[in-house]
Amino acid sequence: MKCKEICERIEASYPVAYACEWDNPGLLVGSDEKEVSRIYLALDATESVIEAAVAAKADLLITHHPMIFSPIRKVNTGDFIGRRIIRMIKADLSYYAMHTNYDVCGMAELAAGYLNLTGRRVLEPVVCELNRASGESQGFGRIGTLPRKMTVRECCAYVKEAFGLPNVKVFGDLDREVACAAVAPGSGKSMLKAALNERVEVLITGDIDHHEGIDAVSQGMAVIDAGHYGIEHIFIADMERFLSEEIPAVEIVKAPVCQPFEVV
Template sequence: MQSRDLIKKLEKLAPPEYAESWDNPGLLVGNADREVHKVYIALDADGGAVEKAVQCGCDMILTHHPLLFSAIKSIRDEDFIGHRLMMMIENKINYFAMHTNFDVAVMADIAADRLGLKNRMPLAMVRETESGLKGIGSSGTLDDELTLAELAALVRKAFDLPQVRCYGDPETTVRKISMCPGSGKGMDADVLKAGSQVFITGDVDHHYGIDCVEKEICVIDAGHHGLEHIFVPYMEQWLKENCPEIQTVTDDNQSPFFVI
């Protein structure tokens, strides 16, 4: 399949106009006329992912987070980003990213699916689409009330995580949930507007966590990677169903940090 034909399919799944103004999704490296037979899927185009894509003979790297957010003035091998870009170019590997456009089109729904949230509405950046309202994150209700500790255990299991961090009384009962995969810091006003009792997101720091509790919002910090790693298996399955002629290789999808 030509790269441009694959890109059309990817952009139908997650239209680029859904992306936030500061974002940089799309074809970031490569030639749209290049034939694509094998795609490497990862959350990030880090050095390990690029090296494995080269070793596996992939023609395209597909990630959630873009490697490039702002202009660069040089591409040099001694620079870690330049080195990755040179590896892609020298090995004729196209690089495509689907970020906040994917968050709006897909991520909010598949994350909420894992917790079985009902009566969903977008948390922020609402758009009217052919399939209904879409946005960053989602708010919804659980089938039954759970304590914060029970919900945290559910999140840990649903996203296959070794641990999550919680702010609030573990015995607080909750049913209305807001969640934002990735980094949702600063969205507490949206959570309050939604009437949610708990906010599930990543990248929560000490002060933001305790401030949310003061506002009567419990917080479950499942990590940036912890909530967004679902991009990899989702896109693997999507490519198998929509582009069966393309082989896929997936990143090992391990957390970038460990806790002792």
């Protein structure tokens, strides 16, 4: 199957129109005419991931986070992005990223499913020509009700089990009981205001810093920081499922799920 046909299948379910203006999804390296028989899935196009994709004899690397965000003025081996681009071109490895369009059309609902939230609704709606015409509600994050009322401490354990995490960071009273939850995979800094406006009792997200965390608590909301990778790694298994259903003739290889840091 040609690379462009795979891209079309992906974008039919995760339209690029839903991506943020600052984002850079799509085919970033390689030819859309390339024949693809094996895909390598990962969250980030690090040098080790690229080498693993090459070793696996993959034709196409698909990640959640784009390796290229800002315009590139030069491509050479003296630059860490340039080195990766050159390596992929030399290995004839095409590269595709699906970022905020997947966040809007897949990641948030998927994460809410991992947490078994009921009565789900969008936390921060996104309006574009696609849903303006259809009236369909899409956006970042989901709000819902936990399976049962639980303490923040119990909710931390619940989140760790749901996403397979060794630890989480938490802001708030561990003994407070919560039921209304919101989940915002990735960086949830921009979701804090929306969650507070919706009277969310606990926000499950990532990349929350000191001031944001204590300010949220002061306004009545606990925050469980599961890490950026901690929730978003579910992209890999979900895309394996999606691609296996959409293009069963193409082999899918997954990068191992592993936090990109260690707590010592």
